[in-house]
Amino acid sequence: MASHPPRCGARPRPRHRRRTRTVHRLAHNGPVNDVSFASLLTPEGLALLDEVRGTEPAQELAVATRLRREHPAELVSAALGQARLRQRAAAKFGTEDAERMFFTPNGVEQSTRTTVATHRARRFADLGVRSVADLCCGIGGDAIALARAGIRVLAVDRDPLTAAAARANADALGLADLIEVREADVTQVDTAAYDAVFVDPARRGGRGRIFDPEAYSPPLSWAIETATKAPRAALKIAPGIPHEAIPAEAEAEWISDGGDVKEAVLWFGTEPGLVRATLLPGPRELRGRGLPDPAVRPVGRYLYEPDGAVIRAHLVAEVAEELDGGLIDETIAYVTADEPRPTPYASAYEITDQLHFNVKRLKALLREREVGVLTVKKRGSAVEPEELRRKALPKSHGPYSATVFLTRVAGAPTMLVGHPVG
Incomplete structure (x- = not known):
């Protein structure tokens, strides 16, 4: 399969422009x-x-x-x-x-969701930022949100078609007075005149997603160096970045929207060393306090499933303290507690049964409870939810629903049966 050159950063070879260029x-x-x-x-x-x-x-x-x-x-x-x-x-x-x-096809896949871009633009505005150099702007999703927050934007992308789409979008949405689109190599752009820099490196190549940060275009090291030179900066990264790869001078934010983790952002010029999880809509913000890992305890009446951004940010301990709970296993991010406590940072379930992993026992239990709708969640289990649902759900469907957690409790494969609270 032919690979396409990444849209941002330094080109691997001299650029030869063609009048018609298939993307x-x-x-x-x-x-x-x-x-x-x-x-x-x-x-x-x-x-x-x-x-x-x-x-x-x-x-x-x-x-x-x-x-x-x-x-x-x-x-x-x-x-x-x-x-x-x-x-x-x-x-x-x-x-x-x-x-x-x-x-463009790539622009739809790689652009930032409006809710997330709006949150980031609001943060820039709250920091007093009035102008941003948006490097690797794509089709202009972030530039649009920034302009709507009253921020002047230089939007840069080296791909001619992508830059043309960004320019057309600024015109179509009536934001051309605030968004200047420039077709250029972002590594050659002088950003000194801007209050802040936003960098969104290309993390996909001709063969799909790129996992090595130094293979981003431009590389993560260049993006960090550029960010540290600006008064304020935000650097969009993959949510799975190892925490040890986060620079000490950066604040790290993980963002979820509607329960789905969308991205991570490194902020510079804000609160170095801070780790936060932001949940949209809202926003709801959970800040890290450096708490030790929660203790492991027996499964209580309630099980809490932390939001993905909370898990990625390593803030399960903060949620467990809020719930006066502990972990069901030292390697599993499920929190258990004896009392129901509402929290925006985790979904709560009331647990009715705890079983060692046994499909026949689960099937019998579901038949006895007249369960016709089964939701299967897993963490720390190799069993596929659809496979368990097919094997365990009785053929004669009843009127009730249940949730089964395939997980480990104190190291042992376990099935927890319950239902959502509220």
Whole structure:
């Protein structure tokens, strides 16, 4: 499989510009390239985008056949491809914005969700930041949020098509006065005139996700060096970064949205050494206090499943203290307690049964309880939830529901049966 050069950082070889440059092929809709994208910004292209808005995949062939009688085939393909990308992007950007914006396939996948970008922009604004150099800006998701917070933005990306999409998005959303888009190598951009720097290195290559931070484009070491030179800075990183790789001068923030971990951010010029978990919507913020690991104790009446951002930030001890609870196993991030205490940082379950791992016993229990809907969660177990659900759920479904946790208790494979609290 051919690999595509990363969109940010220093190029591995001299750049040779082509007039038409294929980036990615959309199924049935032709290539996305500089020429076909530019055609979408013409009056004919914009009118065609309005006409194909909301086209369902099953309708595309018929719509394309009809429109090609009056419009160039490449323009019709580009419009239908853009309509499909807008439909996918609605989950991140909201329908109202997505239907006005312009996307590339990689831009939809890699752009920041609006809720997360808005949170970060609000933090910059609260820090007194009035101008930001957004390096590796992609299609402009973060630049848009920053501009809407009243912050002037220099948005930089070296990929011509990506930069064109970012520029088109600033125009489409009425933010062109606050967003300057520059097609350039971010390592060659002077950011001294800006209050803050935001760096979002490319973490995907031709073969998928990149796990080595020094293989990011630009490398993590360059991004950190650039961040430390700025008065304020934020550096977007993968949530799975080892804590030992976090510089001492950085604050580390893990962000989840609706319970799903979205990203981690290293902040510079804020509170060095601080670790925090931020839960959206809200936001709810849990700050680390350097607590020791919670003690292991027998399973109580209630089991708490900490939010993923809390776990990634290593703040389970802070949640356990708040709940007056302990761990069910020293290697498992489930907190148990005897009393129900509401907390935004963990989901609570009332435990009704504790079983050694035994599918037949679980099936009998579920039949006895007339369980017809079974939710299976696992942590520290090699068993796949769908496999257990298929084997354990009785064929004659009852009217009740239950949750089963496949886990370890004091080192032993265990099934905990219960239901959500509240």
